[in-house]
Amino acid sequence: MSPSVPQATAAPGPAGTAARLDALRGPVPPRSHDARTIAALTVNPGCSRRAVLDAAGVDKRKLAERIGFPARYGQSPFAITRGLAFEKQVKADNCAALLELLRAEPLRFDVPEHEYVDLGVEPEADPAAPVNLDRAARYERTRQAFARVAAGEPLLADHPLLRLDVGGRTAYVEPDVVALSARPADASASAPARLYVAEVKSFAVIDGQADPAKVGAAATQAAVYVLALRRLFTELGVDPAIVADDVLLICPTDFANKPSAHLLDVRRQIAAVERQLARLPRIGALIADLDPAVDFDLAVDPPEAKGEPGREHRSAVELTKSLTMIEARYAPECVTNCEMAFHCRSEARAAGAADALGRSVRDALGGIESxxxxxxxxxxxxxxxxxxxxxxxxxxxxxxxxxxxxxxxxxxxxxxxxxx
Incomplete structure (x- = not known):
């Protein structure tokens, strides 16, 4: 009798994958991908641990806190408030300031009059008290608006909701604004107008210079929006090249709050995002061989008596054990891109992994893992x-x-x- 050969576990079908991911997360609402998390895929695309946690919609920040490694990055409440105030300033009066920036020096875009459409509120709602649409309704409204654009109507879309397939699951992303039908000053009169994604950021451009890391992060995030918008036009049967390779970065100038517009070429970032989305392993294959005991249920039952803590469905020890059963690929860059970075760094250091010293060291070691x-x-x-x-x-x-x-x-x- 010939010896049996072990067979790889077949990846579950879409329904089985969705059910397993829901079971991994437990009875809590999923955390969805957004432009920031998709952009972060370009930093460390080979990490199975992050891929599974993101696909299951696990709240990584809360998970890190529960196991004793809270994330130490993120914007302060002051920075968030300042950013919202600056965005409100740029978008006031149906984005009048944005259109003025496009037409003025140094861009001097040829921008026709646009119909302003806020895709984040009900069209019949009172402007003083807008009613937010759910994501499915917002996406459908966005699709209808860009179908009008494809037919030649000049629209300026605020709060459009786009989507991308990320590891077999749908992720919704929301650019700040899409300024439509703009033509650069150096383009010929016969050149077609392009659609431009505008990204509003509150970090300052001082003496013509901005923090390169922040500009790079904004460019990669904007590239996600460009890619999502191009895929929407592809679905509509329109040439995706209608969306420009350049994006508009709107920032405060010097130490004032006066907005300035800067054109960023994001072709390299678009290629990087496309490459990593294509390489992202299908999540079904990743979870096919997971131990059934792997569980990231962060739910907490209400306390039985006043003043007592609620009962956690999973202890910190149980959550940590589940994490160890999914392979991670820590790199120092994770610290500014992933909420789980401090746990994974501690794990890599304890194991003496070469990854803990960075990619350049790991690559120089040529396959020497520890x-x-x-x-x-x-x-x-x-x-x-x-x-x-x-x-x-x-x-x-x-x-x-x-x-x-x-x-x-x-x-x-x-x-x-x-x-x-």
């Missing part, structure tokens, strides 16, 4: 494996240089004392 293995190869107590000979040569050269530096340092110190 720091202990790297040290053993460097001092000659372990041999290099297949494909590790170049990394081993560099490690041993570095070890010799380090040992030589230690030998020279005492002599140099002794000599300087004698000279004194």
């Amino acid at each position: 720091l202990s293995e790297a040290l053993e190869i460097a001092d000659g107590t372990a041999g290099a494996g297949s494909g590790q000979h170049e990394a081993a040569r560099l490690l041993r050269a570095a070890a010799r240089a380090y040992d030589e530096a230690l030998r020279v340092a005492p002599r140099a110190a002794g000599g300087s004392e004698a000279d004194g």
Whole structure:
């Protein structure tokens, strides 16, 4: 009788995947992807742990707090209030300030008159007390508005709601505004107008310079919106090239609150987002082999008596154990992009993983996964494996240089004392 060969577990179908993801999350509403989390995929696309948590809609910030590693990044309430006030200023009077920025120096866009449409409120609602639409209704209204644009109507869409497929699940994203039918000053009169996504940010541009990290993050986030808008036009049977490769970044100038407009070429960021969405493993394949015990239920039952804490469905120990059963791929960049970063960093350091030192170190080590293995190869107590000979040569050269530096340092110190 021939020995049986283990077979890989087949990925569940869409219904089975959705049911398993709901079970992973427990009886709490899901947290959805947004432009920030999709943009973060370009930072660390190979992390299965984040992919599963995001697909299941687990609140990663709350999970990190429950296991004792609270996230330490995010905007302060003051920064959020300032940002909302600046956005309100830019969008006042049906985005009059935005249109003026497009037409003025240095952009000098040819912008026709637009019909302003706020896609985030009921069309019949009292403007003084707008009623927010649910996501499905908002998306349908957005689709109808851009169908009118495809037919040639000039619309300026505020609060459009777009969507992308992320790992087999639908994610909704909301750009600040889409300024439609604009033509750059250097374009010929016969050139078609393009649709421009405008991203309003409250960080300042001082003397023509802004924080490169913040500009880069804004560009990647805007690229998500461009990609989502292009996919909507593709669904409508319209050439997606109608959406410009450039986006409008609206920021305060210097130390005043006066808005300024800057054109950013986001082709590189669009390509990066597309590449990572295409590479993102289908979530069904990721959860197919998960232990049934893996569970991130963050629900808390009401207290039985006043003053007593509620009963947590899962303890910190149980949640941590579930995390260890999904592979993570920590990198230092995670600290500013993922709420789970401090837990994963602690885990990577405890395991002596080379990932904890960053991608450049990991890549230079050429397949040597742990720091202990790297040290053993460097001092000659372990041999290099297949494909590790170049990394081993560099490690041993570095070890010799380090040992030589230690030998020279005492002599140099002794000599300087004698000279004194």
